[in-house]
Amino acid sequence: MSMGTQGAGAGLTRPAPATRAALLVLLVGAACLLLGPRLPWLVEWPAGWTVPATDWVGAALEWLLGGIKPVARGFSEMLRYPMDWADAALAVTPWPLVIGLVTALGWAIGGAPMAALGAVGLGFVLASGYWVQSMNTLALVAVSVPLALVLGMGIGILANEVPRLRGPVQVLLDVMQTVPTFAYLTPLLLLFGFGPVVGLIASAIYAAPPMARNVLLGLERVDSQIKEAAIMSGGSRLQQLFQVEIPSAGTQIMVGVNQCLMAALSMVIIAAVIGGFDDIGWEVLLTMRKAQFGQSLLAGLVIVAFAVIIDRMSAALASERNRQDQRVTAGLVLLAVAVTALFWRSLPDPAGFTLLAPVAEAVDRGLGAFTAANGATLDAIKNGAMFYGLLPLRIGLDDAVLEFTWGFQWTPAMSLALYALAAAGGLVLAFAGRATAGALLVIAVGILETGVANLAWPFVLTGAAALAWLAQGRKLALIVTLLLLTILLSGLFPRALLSLYLSGAAVFACALFGGAIGLVCAVSPLAWRMMRPICDMLQTIPLFVFLIPVLMFFQIGEFSAFLAICAYAIVPMIRYTRHGLVSTPTEMLEAATASGATAWQTMRDVRAPYAAPTILLGLNQTILYAFAMLVIAALIGTTGLGQSIYLALGQADVGLGISAGAAMAILALIADRLVQGFAEERRRALGL
Template sequence: MTQLTKGAQAALLAAIVGALCLLLEGVAPWLVQFPKAWVLPATDWVGAGVEWFLLLIKPAARAFSALLFYPMEAASAALNQTPWPLLIAAATALGWMLGGLRMALMALVGLGFVLASGYWSEGMNTLALVAVSVPLALLIGGGIGILANEYPRIRGPVQATLDVMQTVPTFAYLTPLLVLFGFGPVVGLIASAIYAAPPMARNVLLGLQRVEPEIKEAAVMSGGTRLQQLFQCEIPSAGRQIMVGVNQCLMAALSMVIIAAVIGGFDDIGWEVLLTMRKAQFGQSLLAGLVIVIFAILIDRMSGTLTEDRRHRHDPRVAWAILGLGVLASVLFWGSLGSAEDYTLFNPVADRVDAGLSAFTTANAAALTALKNNVMFYVLLPLRIGLDQAVLPFTWGFAWTPAMSAALFAAGAALGLLCAWRGHLALGLMILIAAGMLETGISQLPWPFVLAGAGALAWVAAGRGLALLTVVLLTTILVSGLWERALLSLYLSGAAVFACTLLGGGIGLASALSPTVWRVVRPICDMLQTIPLFVFLIPVLMVFQIGEFSAFLAIIAYAIVPMIRYTRHGLTETPAEMIEAATASGATRWQMLRDVRAPYAAPSILLGLNQTILYAFAMLVIAALIGTTGLGQSIYLALGKADVGLGISAGAAMAILALIADRIVQGFAEDRRRALGL
């Protein structure tokens, strides 16, 4: 008898558990619905424990908050009181030094747009928060990275902590910080520093680990102390990787400053975006969002040049001349410059956007409503609650009957038997499981089936250790009373990831096959990766208003880029010798793609899927602002009520889901790399 593969064993276990739950639902309803009597008051315990700890350190935290208030105010005053021609000239001169004429023009045009938008003061306040939070994040992250490098024993716990920090949703940071530091802009500053520190720590650690052994040996042989070896030899040698960390730290800080505007109450761009969104002033909201995009692009491009091995040196005299022109303009036209707030050239454009949007939505109301309703009634709703409950005369035109359920399972079983007969037992069982999930709905899945299925999948991906960890972590969500909300989050993020996989994979494939397509797609991907999360909500709200469909589209827009990039990268990086061997054997272009490029690209594509999953979970919490349910909504509600227990518990539950998905996909990617001998 042929021994079952690991995949077949895992699928068989999940299928048996799922079938038993459905068959015994009538006599043992607790197999489907976890009894409330079994739920532990974990949220209350977490809230009481954290609040006790926060009250203990609250005096020191408030003192630290008061201390940070002064540099933030100083930075804000310096940026707001400096004449705008001088600031634009300084940014243009910096752009010239870092990237030449192209980057200088980018800075000039970008800041010119900020000035003309009427959001100059708000923009400077945002930059003031970034200017203070980034050095703090660099200091914290750099210190953590150096400590983890110097003391290998703490390296594992540090990396696990960084994993948790980067998978915990951004809003979850704000609830305990609100209790600890109070309401105000300093909370955003501290949240930005905490959120931006992990990328710096990771890159410092990675850079120091990659220092060539010869460099370390030379430093030791020269008789230097350990501090001299570290700061005079190893850190300079790791400079490029550390500058990558600086770039990511800057982008993370800017992204978090916008999110922290929810509780900051500071007159910055984030607050303007939130305020105009709430007032349904989508033209102004889009205008403020474009200011954020410009800041993100300028910061990304300028700091990105510091990671290059060889940067072209540009004549510093040109930079000094540009700066001199800025000083001259400020002095000569001091009295006639006017306030930066007076320059509102784009307000008529924003008004026309609102008018045009109203006209567009009115003219196309039927088509837009049909699109939204069709996706909701025929895709999202069945995925969430299952065909058994979603198929109704009101939506589908007929009612779902037990005979239809039997037919669905029979079709799944027949297709599964066909796959098994052809030697693909695991695939056949997965088809049968998929039929059951489609009939039941993701949010209605029996909890033993989810635990068994996730544990079995983790076992196939990375062995018993990950399987045990997966079951234990999911059980903590189950007994904490957050299970239903976790499944709702899993449903929406899963649907978005599936859409990103199909659409992003297709675009990545087209980009790999056609350089012309990639030339069109690449700048769009660059733009999407520099847009802060908040801004993705604006265009979907403008067209589809508040609702789950708008959140679904926003998640796709944010999470699709990694799938496109990694798919294209994997398909274009096939070794030349493999291509030559396939060509010599007479393979067609399709055979080359299917049998050579795609298998070799599998690890890269799986890595793209991994990043897409993490991006989807990150965006899920932001999407709670426009009408999602699940853990994201719980985190947002906890923030409004300052409910530390609910905020941390829901944030931890979402981090658990992201962490499990991350480890499972990484396991499959590592397995593919081993199979390819990489």
């Protein structure tokens, strides 16, 4: 039997690293399973071994924040002035003038299509009756984005100018982008108090990292010859930076501006959870709570309209574009001013527009009729997915297979038979030279029988450390083990497993269906032309809005949260799979064709292996998206760390909010490092 590729002498073979790691995890899992009844601490971390980290963090932060609270409140009052000015300016500016100015800006940036986008998009906002709320949201974005741009630009330039800070800054940006959005709000609420300023500051903090990353990336990519020319010209370092390097990196920096705008818009919508101020995010939340799904959908579409306009216009600024006739721009502005002046006294109140109110009412009536007629089918879909999919994965076959759901009761004899079949399958694979696959089969069956939420902590730590060792070596394995130990010691491990279960199930579904869709789009250009605008739309929609359609049909519950996570996280898997498969070098495809390979053989043996690093990066993005959405999904009934963060926000419990947010960030960081490690290994194997 050949179990590996490393020789051990005298005709024996040493198991490959992957085989050894899998066997170690299998042995630890078997030991926990056999010894668990006699040694309960092997299965469940004893309460006596936990430390009151949540209380310590809460006390330390309250002491620290209490010391700087007067300064923070003063800063908050300072920010209130520009926000009030922006709010007042947008509130008093007549709506024809706002629409005309945005239309003119669209023409200047992208010609007639962009001008039409601005006019139609804001026309929809006006017809929805949410103009006032939308302007309040836009005022928050208008103040928070400049703060985020300045902060992100400063961080990016600092990291570029001081190479020793580059590594720590990258780690800081990773942490800032993996910490859940709600976790930002808890300490800020204590520090700055209640009100829209908290949303403004949270938005600026959340939107700064993408700007910083793109500034640093753009400055790093400036051609060395351009830098040398700037040095030879005799300019000072500041002149080289601001007159040569930053303009040369302008395209990449504008990409950062685009991402910054979208992040800021997403965050101010989320900040409505602690707001209660009259903005569009609060309208979505309020109508969802009242089960007014027609109005909720309408308010959500207003957010989408803003997101699409901001995304398309800011993205156009980052790309090369044709110069437009400025006379048309001036004409559109003059037309807007003329219409406003001519009808100044008779302009209808934008809050009184109810053109789309009948549509919202029709949606509610149609939804009521649909659910009444198809309620049994919807319940069957939800219950089927829960009873036969999610619940067994969560608590295991032993607890999930019951008489009233499956028609029979799971027994210990069935568990023994399942393990015996898994062991037999593992041995067959091992004798066929696939020992790693055999061990993984037994491990997967053990996880399914036990349930993710009931996994023993030594098994989880060993499994994560083994994956880290295979991905990047001993250093990452040690870091992963220590990070997971912090979650164990804090007493948040059971909640972390619940988060891992739901996000893992969503990621698996996204990998399966997103990969399949990406494959179809790679094979069929027509399919990609149809799928691309859908992907663009899904990536533009703020997280909050994904909750509305699933609530409309499946109400509050874990299945609704699962669908919302899948809808948000599936796009990277589609895009990266398709991109990886269509990027295979032409010479490799020609060689496969010359050897007589069929289209399927070429896809399986040439394109798929070459695309593996790119697909793994898509999987990485999908995992991070799933964790980000997991916290938002706490609004509709998830358990785990996301629920803890949401409860901490409502109770102003800084300790719990920070601890649970840190635990969620740890899980996301571990997943990120693991997938990136495997992607890098595949690149090295392909010589890339």
